[in-house]
Amino acid sequence: MDGKVLKSGRKIRIKKIKASEIEAEKIDIIPSELLLTIYLNNISISTISCSPFNLIEMTIGFLINNGYVDKYSDINLLKICNNENNETAGQNKFSRKIEVFTTVKSDKNVILKNQKYISSACGSIDDFVLGNKLQKIKSNVRVNSEVILKLNIETLKHQKHKKAHGGLHSAALFDKNGSISVIMEDIGRHNCIDKITGHILTKRLPINDKIIFTTGRLSLDIIYKISKMLIPVIVTNSSITYSAAIMARKLNLTAIGYARGGRFNIYSCPRRVT
Structure with missing residues (x-):
């Protein structure tokens, strides 16, 4: 139903400029808001x-x-x-x-x-909301480092709207073996996480062995959202803030950053990565 509100991208006439070349008009597709x-x-x-x-x-x-x-x-x-x-x-x-x-x-x-x-x-x-006490995450799930290294590629592979016109963040839900359950795209990185939350709740999915991969920075509010869902592992191909890393440690959430190009950094609860 909600997919009919607007198209994910809209056509617009632009002028394209390249060094040492004459201006050219073309039709471009940019994200809808x-x-x-x-x-x-x-x-x-x-x-x-x-x-x-x-x-x-x-x-x-x-x-x-x-x-x-x-x-x-x-x-x-x-x-x-x-x-x-x-x-x-x-x-x-x-x-x-x-x-x-x-x-x-x-x-x-x-x-x-x-x-x-x-x-x-x-x-x-x-x-x-921040004043409310969150539960510590008790999941004993173990995730192989090879799975972590593949999440960025798998997320890029399943992007639909970003491939069409760019300009979007993505968040994807995986199990501990790296199988993707759903991907959500949005102009806002926080919206992607909220969409994942809504999907988990409406589909009544178990969360004990789940991983969320996001293309957005891990800030304090993102860590709060992930912890509230009791998702044990959050991974990004981007950065993490100091406050977010400290909060993740307090809540037993495994937070991983810069997961791209065959490497990643673990900022909290490394015991879940093997």
Whole structure:
């Protein structure tokens, strides 16, 4: 349903410049961007800049990871509202809203206090959520280093939208043997993780032996989202911040960075890598 909101890429006329060459006009394809406003029990809680697909999964992941909903079973109804008139309403055609109703009502004052706009470049974990104590990850899964080395290649191989027009981050869910379960793409690295969360919850997947590979930097809020899911291993082909590495150590999360070109660095809980 949500895949029909916008295409993942849109055609646009550009001028292409090369050194010592005459300007040439061509049609290029660039990523689409959607402003999605989430309403929780008729209250607007957030507007997220995102790619226009897998919106259901992203919304579920966002609500769980940011503490607006405690568990997936609390969600009673979730629907995307498409206003057909928006297609001719200028900028409005790039915005949609999604309505979520829960069996357990959230604290209205907390929701209104934390209402915000989230850009594609910036993630968000609310202060009241960071104050909550997370469980330490108890998984005893072991992952062979050869599997870690293949995750970047496997993720690149399964990218669909990025191959078409570039400009997107990716996150993929693997098992301990390196078999891919799903890949999510988005203009925002945090949105990719929320989409993975939503997929895990809607498909009721076991997480004890799972690995998430992401093309985005591992910051404190990303580590929080991964730890909240109790995923034991997170891998990126990019960097990790100091605060994220320290938090990963405290929560027994195996965090791996710079996993590309036949190498990687383990920043926490190396016992899970053999």
